[in-house]
Amino acid sequence: MDTIEFKLVKDSEIYADKAPSPAVAIFVNGRSLIDLAREIELPFAEAEGRTTDAGNYAWLRLNWLHGPWEHFHGTAESEFYYRAKTNLLECGDCGVSGCWPLLARIEVKKTIVVWKKFEQPYRRKKYASSRVKHWNYDIFGPFRFDREQYETALKAMIGEASKTVTPPFASA
Known part of the structure; x- marks a missing residue:
């Protein structure tokens, strides 16, 4: 079984509007999801x-x-929702x-998530060309998380965020 951790971080420097905003850092099995994606994507990016x-x-x-809560359960329908996939x-x-964006399908089952x-939607098969x-x-993946561990980690992050972040985000 894989493990997940959701951490609040502040990194306003990269955002186009430079607005300070806590963000959700994701760690799978103790490793940054960004680093994991980089490892998978590097051979393809090098080929280009x-x-x-x-x-x-x-x-x-x-x-x-x-x-x-809804977003990380794959049920939020917003600008972050891409045909049954969730932006991570x-x-x-x-x-x-x-x-x-980096997208994935999130399936919530009785005891696992x-x-x-x-996928990277701009590198789908249908967009492939010579360049x-x-x-x-x-x-x-797929990554399989114990549902109780997953939801406990998500609730902890949401609880921490509720002390520092102004809605519109909703808690569990």
Whole structure:
């Protein structure tokens, strides 16, 4: 079983509006989700001659999530929702979700939460060309989390955020 940790961090420097905003850093099995994505993406980015694109992500800004509980259960329908997939990371250049997101399908089952079918939507097969290649995430995940551990970690982050972040985000 994989483990997950959600941490609040502040990194307003990369966001286009430079507004200070806590963001949700995600760690899977003790490793940064950004670092894990970079490892998977690097061979594809190298093939395009664009190595800086690999893992070029930022954490999701908490004040943009209208419900972190729903979001990280894969049920939030907002600007972060892409055809049954959930945005887990934002663009590392501007911090805007739709610019360069990392997506995954989140399935909540009775005792586990599964993250699978990761993708960078701008590197889908249908966009492949001589210049832009398809990035295959088949070996990335799936991650299977004990539902109790997952929800405890999520509740802890939401509880911490409720002390410092102004809504519109909702708590569990």
